[in-house]
Amino acid sequence: MIEYIFHILIIVSIYGILALAQNLIMGNTGLLSVAGAAFYGIGAYITAIFVTKLGFNIMTMLIIAPIITGFIALLVGITFARFRDDYFMLATLGFLMIFHTVVRNWETVTGGSYGIVGIAKPSIFGFSLSSPNTFIYFAIIILLLATAICYFISRSSFGRVLNSIREDEDALKIFGYKTSTYKLIVFVISASLASLGGVLFASYITFIDSNLFTINESILLWAIIILGGIAKNRGALLGALFLIAIPEALRFIGFPNEVAGLMRQCIYGLLLVIFMLYRPKGILGTYKI
Amino acid sequence: MNKTWKVIVWIVIVVLVVWGAVALLNKNSIDSSETIKIGFLGPLTGDLATPGINAQAAVSIAVDEINKTGGVLGKKLEVVYEDDLCTGATGANAISKLINTDKVVAVLGGLCSGATLGEAPIAEAAQTVQIAYCSTAPAVSQAGDYIFRNVPSDFFQAKYVAQYLTEKGKNNVALLTVKNDWGDGLNKAFVDAFTGTIVVNDSFDPNTKDFKTQLTQIKAKNPDAIYFIGYADVTIPALKQAYDLGIKTQFFGADGWDDTKIWDELGNIGDGAMYTIVGTNSSDAFKTAMKAKLGKDDLIYCSNYAYDGLKILANAINKAGSTDKVAVKDAMYETNYTNGVGSKEVKFDNNGDPISATYTVKIVKNGKAEDLK
């Protein structure tokens, strides 16, 4: 039983990291990005490929994945950073869909529709972290690391500029700030963080395929940060806890299986609508959007 | 700073509540050392819900039968059913719950290969025997020491079809397969095994419903047969569109076509289509029991294998004489299961795959699939 709770907490941690990353770009900067799931997926795939085909260690992946993902985000971001709100959203959506198709077709590298199996679990000094009881510590450490990074950013002057971009980008431009550069930087950082979530996911579940990184994942991330509170890091974490742990608890109450998954989707959707109408800042948020 | 405290308190409360609820339930599960639990995983919702629910019914029949004859290790057998939505991610969550919360001795599942591949690592790490009853992807053979299946790998299905088509003189074949692990597996195996000419080889997104362009191209090439790999959602529009185009070529499919929904919807439009399924050995008693359970005459072959799979597990546990996981695994490798409703005989090779495979061809007549005599 304890293992099952740890299992859930690991998933919560992974989504916590993803939510923090998503919050950086959406909550702090106000950019509606659908690409969260894509960078999460890229992180997972990089981990899977490097570990299974090149024999790298998961620990090394913690450094490599964010770097590569960050680089990809840089390329993508350079193109997208000058787009206005809606177009930015569409462009990130396009990126996610294209990523999905490419991964599914590129069999030699990504395993195509088979996905990649047998990703090794991490081991520190020969001690393998294979069960939920041990993996949880690994997950929590990465989560704390991500949280620290996000807090650091929020409190810094860089973070303040980001918030200003969300509030009134045009005003900033008049003051001479190159907002595109800031957007690009936060896009890259957000992507690298999200990839850490992917590293964790790949090494924990040890099996990935392209179906894991869809639009629904991105919408789930939105729901998490909006519920928890825009621009508040602890909001992201709270949201992750609520939206991941509570549906799992529903399993126990005996919701008919057929309906459980759809009920979850329905609730995510309704939550988004209700919060937009009545409390766009979320539970713990303080900024109005 | 007040806010932060509020948050901390909140989080603590939530965790406590969850922990408490869980502890309560934990008490319940400890009480049930009166029963032997086996987990079941299958797609109870989604695109493959029809075969999944069908399999669930078969398993419940097997459970009843086992319990009528003394249960397992002298105790009542109980199956815990979980929905894996035919995906690895959901399956991983579900099997973790089965193994860690419900404390099942073994797992019967999944149906879909993708789901099984996601579930297997967790079973393997927990040293829990898992037997997949319908996962035909070649990759399952290497999934682990504790992972078994009583259906053969698709490698053989494609080979069988390739030989069958050649025997029937169909030397020019068009290949149109769904872009997922099942479709790709069959596609590759067929291309390797077929000695004739493949005039077209194309694939499509699982969400596609528009095959008109591809079918028009295929019609122009005039092949002897069209090997189409897809489940209900794509097969129904594809065959309808082929019919619209006036394509009279022989359509050949794979095990995914053993889904009554397809032929019910298509009516006579689907007549003449053929497909392979892993051979089954249904007894009348089984057929009757399934009809009673489902309320209709609808037997999908995965269910035969699910039924067998459960009995194989029960036998292995009995043979091991305990619920010790290693002992059960060893007993599995010594399985010598006969007179199943799926296969006549099941023995496992050292990959946990069945050592023999038989296939049958079914043909659709008057909106119903029947064995080709």
Next chain:
Amino acid sequence: MEYWQLILYAISATMLFSVLAMGFGFILRSTKFFNIVYGGAFLIGGYMMFLFYRILSFNFFIAFILSILISGLYFLFSYKFIFSPLLKQKASNFVLLIASFGLLTATSAIIGMFFGNQTTLIARHLSDIYTVNIFGTVLNIIQIFAIVISPILICIFAFVYFKTRFGRAIRAIEDDKEMAELVGVPSDKIFLAIFFIGGTLAGLGGIAEGFDVGIMPSSALFYMLPVIVATVVGGIKSFWGAILGTFILVLAQKLTIIFLGGSWEQAVPFVILIIMLLFRPEGILKK
């Protein structure tokens, strides 16, 4: 023959989706954000038709009228209860987009709960949808319906948009809502009308697809995204933009299938989208 068949198929697809895109264009130009709930109306129209025509065995025309009425009302209510309040609060596009995604997700989920997640076909018997032979090529009645009715619908809408007072009011709101209100255009009423009509068009699309190939809850996004891309590519500010965009998209998709293979088809709209956004974000047609 093969080429004519492909061309005819492409034409029928373009016709059907251009009506869908045209409707979306109205919503986009007036509310100035990508309202994904349009996809929800698509679903509702199709599923209501399934409910009335196939499950309850209503007469075809009654079922049809009821279904598009309900899809229109669905979209209208989404405006009245969700988007109108948000717009009045001067909510940012961010908020509007999220709300629309949320409503669509919830709608798809609810439909899935009632009707199941698998493909749903509206036709009572697939053989009902018979084909017609045209000089050696074939089209089924849905496709013929699309080719015949769509231009008529488009012409009617074009007439209303360019030549009537109602159309002028719409154009005024699209140009500058505040200004229009100042000169007495009843923007709220017009919005209600646009949303209702848009909802019926989306519902019509859902019904057509439901008959032709079947729909499922995930169809909402599946059809919606190319519609959005078509509108953006063709030119958001132009009435004819949506139609041009659809044509380009359908053409590109079919060519991709022929030359690259079917599994790349889904990425095509997005590749075109990104290219357009890079070089000409306003779209091809300016106004």
